Amino acid sequence: MKGTNLGELEEIVLLIVANLYDMAYGVAIKVEIEEKCGRKITISTVHNVLQRLQEKEFLESRYSEPTKERGGKRKLLFRVTKSGQEAMVSSRGMREELWRGIPELAFK
Amino acid sequence: MKGTNLGELEEIVLLIVANLYDMAYGVAIKVEIEEKCGRKITISTVHNVLQRLQEKEFLESRYSEPTKERGGKRKLLFRVTKSGQEAMVSSRGMREELWRGIPELAFK
């Protein structure tokens, strides 16, 4: 059965989409990941992940209005769904819990 | 090239090993993951991840002294390395940053 939890990159993309609010589309997401995470990534990787997150219903999308720039296709704008938000929150909570449980001397 | 970053499960295992301090070995890790993360996982999956983390030098291991229990092999005890710790901290820091950047209305 298709996975229901979040891969590492999937979670990052979710966070970035939330960051970008109403400007979250492929290229912007790619740029943002590279800047905020200091990590190289191609545009096709981004789209691949976006598509999978949509299949999992953690993201939804709509086409933007045509802009006044040079040319090119309309942007596909993404937004985090309620269940995407829940997945993000739950994943964060779990990790916070685990951090809290680490004894001091573990990192001496 | 073999990946240098942390997969989702890899990060969890690192956290659990730190939690277990000096009792981190296969079975204990499996049990702890199931309890703390509410997620089913087999012992071979755990060992698989453990091995990968060791190859990445985020974990190191040593054999325990034989115990006074019934029988069986000696436990392979794991501990987070300095660079494993750095990976954990960096990963957490990055995500905290991203959470901080999410505008209020993103989750209206």
Place this chain on the structure above:
DNA sequence: ATTAAATTCGCCTTTGTCGAATAAATAGAA
């Protein structure tokens, strides 16, 4: 020898990754 407790092996699925192909919108030429 048997049995118990643990780790290793082989195999498959899902997630991460990229380069190349394709699509759509606009500006300017004919």
Place this chain on the structure above:
DNA sequence: TTCTATTTATTCGACAAAGGCGAATTTAAT
């Protein structure tokens, strides 16, 4: 106006890395 070159974006197809399982193997006590 119609065409076409250029720009901006998304989709496709292939492969590598990480996640996952059941069965096999190893080792230590009884």
